[in-house]
Amino acid sequence: MNPKSFMRKTALLSAVALPFAASFALPGAALAEEPKLSKEAYESSKTLYFQRCAGCHGVLRKGATGKNLEPEATRKLGQERLEKIITLGTEGGMNNFDDIMTEQQIKDMATYIQLEAPKPPEMDITLMKDRMKVYVDPKDYPTKPLHGRNWENFFVVIERDAGKVAIVDGDKHEIVAHLDTGYAVHVIKGTEKSTMEGAAKDPGRFWYTMGRDGKLTKIDLWQTPDKMRVAEVQVAYDARDVAVSGDGKYIVGGGYWPPHFVIVDAETMEPKKVVSSRGVNVDGDYVEESRVAAIYAVPNTNDVLVSMKELGQMWQVNLDDVANLAITQMDTSKFLHDGFFDPTSQYFQIAANASNQMVVVDAKTAKHEATIDVGKLPHPGPGANWNDKECGPVGGTTHLGEGTVTVWGNDPKGHPDQAWKVCYTVETDGPGLFIRTHPKSKYVWADQTKHPDPEVQQSIQVISKDTREIVKTMQLTDKPGYAVVHSEFNADGSEVWVSIWNRSTSLEPNGEIVVFDAETLEEKTRIKGFFAPTGKFNVYNRAHHVT
Amino acid sequence: MNPKSFMRKTALLSAVALPFAASFALPGAALAEEPKLSKEAYESSKTLYFQRCAGCHGVLRKGATGKNLEPEATRKLGQERLEKIITLGTEGGMNNFDDIMTEQQIKDMATYIQLEAPKPPEMDITLMKDRMKVYVDPKDYPTKPLHGRNWENFFVVIERDAGKVAIVDGDKHEIVAHLDTGYAVHVIKGTEKSTMEGAAKDPGRFWYTMGRDGKLTKIDLWQTPDKMRVAEVQVAYDARDVAVSGDGKYIVGGGYWPPHFVIVDAETMEPKKVVSSRGVNVDGDYVEESRVAAIYAVPNTNDVLVSMKELGQMWQVNLDDVANLAITQMDTSKFLHDGFFDPTSQYFQIAANASNQMVVVDAKTAKHEATIDVGKLPHPGPGANWNDKECGPVGGTTHLGEGTVTVWGNDPKGHPDQAWKVCYTVETDGPGLFIRTHPKSKYVWADQTKHPDPEVQQSIQVISKDTREIVKTMQLTDKPGYAVVHSEFNADGSEVWVSIWNRSTSLEPNGEIVVFDAETLEEKTRIKGFFAPTGKFNVYNRAHHVT
Known part of the structure; x- marks a missing residue:
């Protein structure tokens, strides 16, 4: 081949339209007037941002539940206005932070968020495997319980800021152990009763915690x-949820950052496969920080539901063959957060908080079933299902943005006219995080943890299933900086446990759990000595789908 | 709530390990000794890089078929060495570029690739919709052919650099039209014969081209x-392939950048859904530039196979319900490029070129079936299937990296001992791009387009199915800068068409197609007047799965 003959050089190709190459600018065009921050203040603000801000605003600050905080937006507001917002909060739902950040921390944070958001690193499967730790080899697992306690009525209690969970004997009202876990565990899931072949023989024996630091x-x-x-194993730098597959072979842990979920061997805790959740949302826009929120196993199947917060999609993932992984991506609404199954385990009901909706997917057909308009920022936590005299089977949610419990029909076969429509609402004293009931109980319990007034925040309210009205409001503490949060029934439904969360002294064992008689609503006892107790998981109820 | 009571400030939380926030450094730490390039030279190098380099090295320059070209790697080599590599190529498979780039262009490119790779923009569905153009409204489509020609023996011929395709009358050996399309169309797919309900009544009537510029x-x-x-519609800035769903309702276009695939209404060309292909590869590493290579409809189903080049995964996507999209992600090998079905349409055989393997997936079960070690950089293009006297049904591939045709058994039911094992190899004169045959033919045709010697590059070779030997080698031109590429049979299998690609004068109509008698291997005629003809698609053969 004679090079001389190729006289028509590549330049000619430019005659053809090439929108791609012309469409992106030189990188690194810096914004004018960059604010200054010492390296030390930058690093401590970065840590603090991750702990306190990233959950709502995202590590890349693109916004989600909270507003976009990229420099283009924040520099328009300026240092002074930003400090004021961080200090006092806003009416739009932003908390005040003057109670948990110093003046200097607030100043630095206002500057920090005017700088480019540093992009956190990826986490590959090799690093995850390096971070596996085996404390007891599976071959040394006991063949029967070694402590003589009624472990099926144990409660596993999150001790938030201490990075621990407490194991509590529900019969004896005694703390059995404080176990080191990831930081600020968000969710705990146990092996569940399942009709699947090979399913765990002793549902509820093994539990898996997911820390905010991605440690399982x-x-x-x-x-x-x-x-x-x-x-234990670390599968992300920032994470929220985990679920156990029906056949008991895998757990699935979801990352906020990196945005992915990881399929982990449930016996050895070895990560087996990573699936990215970066994707295109229901509006057709690419989302880099596409976070994985709630993950729930579909009972009696080998599917898990993985909620894609920013994408507004529910992914139903079948775990029969991890090397040929089947995923159905259901378009729903933004931003998906937390949810729960109906009593038949066919329908999963999940909050789409930015849309003020509850979204329902049919896990039998892997299709989006319905969307229900509810109040501002629904947040059901573990949720509650019961029977209403008019609407039949119903589900309910509390809201972060208003003091309302919204109740909807959830029985499309028996009550098609009421299904996926609001049946009634109950006005509570304030916005809350968690709602809970039990099939044997006449009552539904709702907290008001998000209300700024301590008296309301320190109270729990009880709604009658029969009259649909609040029948009791109980303030459980009056200590400043203490809040009341989350209720859970014991195994036989005779007790309700409610946490007193010592927010202001959270690394000391000043938290309590108040135990109520579920029938009389009278306080029976208090279990003391918890480090910041928040969510609680009764072994029997969670393992046997008592919802 | 009394702020004064929250005396234990957030600083205490730092006591708990937070690997996340501590693990990423300040952004933008610049590399020392940044080379300089004028803005004009930068922009023209960026365009040239996209046209000539990005295909192998990636727009982000992380490397794929070609090496990593990020500044950390390129600055170690330095300006002089880089210029030499671009000018002369390497033994590792890099082409020489002195024949199509000027000395100044090579100098600038050597500098350009020492600078940070600019990240191209995303493309959201709104922008795609803005770039839809309807030239004939579907309601005005004719109800019968308007030209009296035998359209089922048309050939659609890619005219690469001109951004056109030619429509050629296969009976009359006449060019019917040159149609404006995207730039350097890579693949063309037509509506296919299908047993699906609602499938196109006239398979092969509608064709869809995918330009390198993402224009469908x-x-x-x-x-x-x-x-x-x-x-037409644009669905990416850089793209390679497209397929039509079995029910004829959708086309699926794959992007190199942004890394995604787009489901488009086949009638109106309106984009309906974008699915990101960014993901985690078979080694467990996150890949941002995870490109979509070959896309093929699974005949008689509503599934398409989408090959994830860098991930090493085949995704089988079912198009029955786009709002609840079912995808099975099969782990295979890297880097997936081009492939073809076996004659039963159950098995898809695709090159994993960095692994020197052909990968087989079972489209009936959506599972990885087999991996076959072949020669260096396999590249079958549309591929070839035939019957071998000993191995029974076989498939074959050419290679970019060596002059070999590798043939393997592909009938696991009838010939389980031979299935997915190499049956035999044929040494050809040089590395090639395309292999092709027809059920009625005794021969298999292979090009040698990748050989640097013009005489070899300008020849095509014919292999006997019976003797497994090369029976004829034909040099079709001796014009400098012209190459011979790609063979395709006509509808009844009586002719073979081969392209003379006028690389050095590609914007002038100096290209030809040589028509051979498929039985005697004698030249019948030449069709002249093509702009850089490369791939050809016979309507009947492609629409009726004649492989």
């Missing part, structure tokens, strides 16, 4: 307290 | 030549 910890309730933590 | 063009072969281009 495996707990064996048959062990002696000193050995209950049997293994 | 819809062609109606029943129209008069001036109206054959009926609609």
Whole structure:
């Protein structure tokens, strides 16, 4: 080939339209007037931003539940206005932070968010495997419970800021152990009763916690307290939820950052597969920080539902063959957060908080079933299902943005006219995080943890299923900086446990759980000595789908 | 709530390990000794890089078929060495570029690739919709062919650099039209014969081209030549492939950048859904520039196979319900490029070129079936299937990296011992791009387009199915800067068409197609007047799965 003959050089190709190459500018065009921050203040603000701000605004600050905080937006507001917002909060739902950040921390944060958001690193499967720790080898697991306690009525209690969970004997009202876990555990899931072949023989024996730092910890309730933590692995830098597959072989942990979910061997805790959640949302826009919120196993199947917060999609993932992974991506609404199954385990009801909706997907057909307009920022937590005299089977949610419990029909076969429509609402004293009931109970419990007034925040309210009205409001503490949060029934439904969360002294064991008689609504006892107790998970109820 | 009571400030939380916030450094730490380039040279290098380099090295320069060209790697080599590599190529498979780039262009490119790669923009569905153009409204489509020609023996011929396709009358050996399409169309797919309900009644009537610039063009072969281009839409800035769903309702276009695939209404060309292909590869590493290579409809189903080049995954996507999209992600090998079905349409055979493997997936079960070690950089293009006297049904591929045709058994039911094992290899004169045959033919045709010697590059070789030996080698031109590429049979299998690609004068109509008698291997005629003819698609053969 004679090079001389190729006289028509590449330049000619430019005659053809090439929108691609012409469409992106030189990188790194800096914004004018960059604010200054010492390296030390930058690093401490970065840490603080991650702890306190990233959950709502995102690590890349593109906004989600909270507003966009990229420099283009924040520099328009300026230092002074930003400091004021951080200090006092806004009417739009932003908390005040003057109670948990110093003046200097607020100043630095106002500057920090005017700088470009640093992009956190990826996490590959090799790094995850490096961070596996086995404390008890599976071959040394006991063949029967070693402590003589009624482990099926244990409660696993999140001790938020201490990075621990407490194991509590529900019969004896005694703390059995404080176990080291990831930081600020968001969710705990146990092995569940399942009709699947190969499913765990002892549902509720093994529990898996997901820390906000992405650390998954495996707990064996048959062990002696000193050995209950049997293994751990880190699968993300920022994370929220985990679920156990129906066949008991895998757990699935979801990352906020990196945006992905990880399929982990439930026995050994070895990460097996990482699936990115970066994607295109229901509006057709690419989302880099597409976070994985709630993850729930579909009972009696080998599917898990993985909620894609920013995408507004529910992904139903079948775990039968991880090397040929089947995923159905259901378009729903933004931003998906937390949800719960109906009593038949066919329908999953999940909050789309930015849309003020509850979204329902049919896990039998892997299709979007319905959308229900509810109040501002729904947040059901573990949720509540019960029977209403007029609407039949119903589900309910609390809201972060208003003091309302919204109740909708959830029985499309028996009550098609009421299904996925609001049946009634109950006005509560304030916005809350969690609602809960039990099939044997006449009542539904709702907290008001998001109300700024301490008296309301420190109270819990009880709604009658029969009259649909609030029948009791109980303030459980009056200590400043303490809040009341989250209720959970014991195994036989005779007790309700409510947390007193010592927010202001959260690294000291000043938290309590108040135990109520579920029938008389009278206080029975208080269990003391918790580090910032928040969510609680009764072994039997969670393992047997008592919703 | 009394702020004064919250005395234990957030600082205490730092006591808890937070690997996340501490793990990423300040952004923008610049590399020392940044080379300089004028803005004009930067922009023209960026365009040239996209045209000539990005295909192998990636727009983000992370490397794929070609090496990583990020500044950390390129600055180690330095200006002089880089210029030499671009000028002369390497033994590792890099082409020489002194024949199509000026000395100044090579100098600038060597500097350009030492600078940070600019990240191209995303493309949201709104922008795609803005770039839809309808030339003929679907309600005005003709109800019968308007030109009296035998359109089922048309050939659609890519005219690469001109951004056109030619429509050629296969009976009369006449060019019917040159239609404007995207730039350097990579692949063309037509509506296919299918047993699906609602499938196109006239398979092969509508064709869809995918340009390298992401422009999809819809062609109606029943129209008069001036109206054959009926609609277009842009779905990416850089793209390679497209497929039509079995029910004829959708086309699926794949992007190199942004890394995604787009489901488009096949009638109106309106984009309906974008699915990101960014993901985690088979090694467990996140890949941002995860490009979509070959896309093929699974015959007689509503599934398409989408190959994820860098991920090493085949995604089988079912198009029955786009709002609840079902995808099975099969782990295979890297980097997936081009492939073809076996004659039963159950098995898809695709090159994983960095692994020197052919990968087989079972489209009936959506599972990875087999991996076959072949030669260096396999590249079958449309591929070839035939019957071997010993191995039974076989498939074959050419290679970019060596002059070998590798042939493997592909009938696991009838010939389980031979299935997915190499049956035999044929040494050819040089590395090639395309292999092709026809059920009625005794021969398999292979090009040698990738060989640097003009005489070899300008020849095509014919292999006997019976003797497994090369029976004929034909040099079709001796013009400098002209290459011979790609063979395709006509509808009844009586002719073989081969392209003479006028690389050095590609914007002038100096290209030819040589028509051979498929039985005697004698030249019958030459069709002249093509702009850089490369790939050709016979309507009947492609629409009726004649492989």
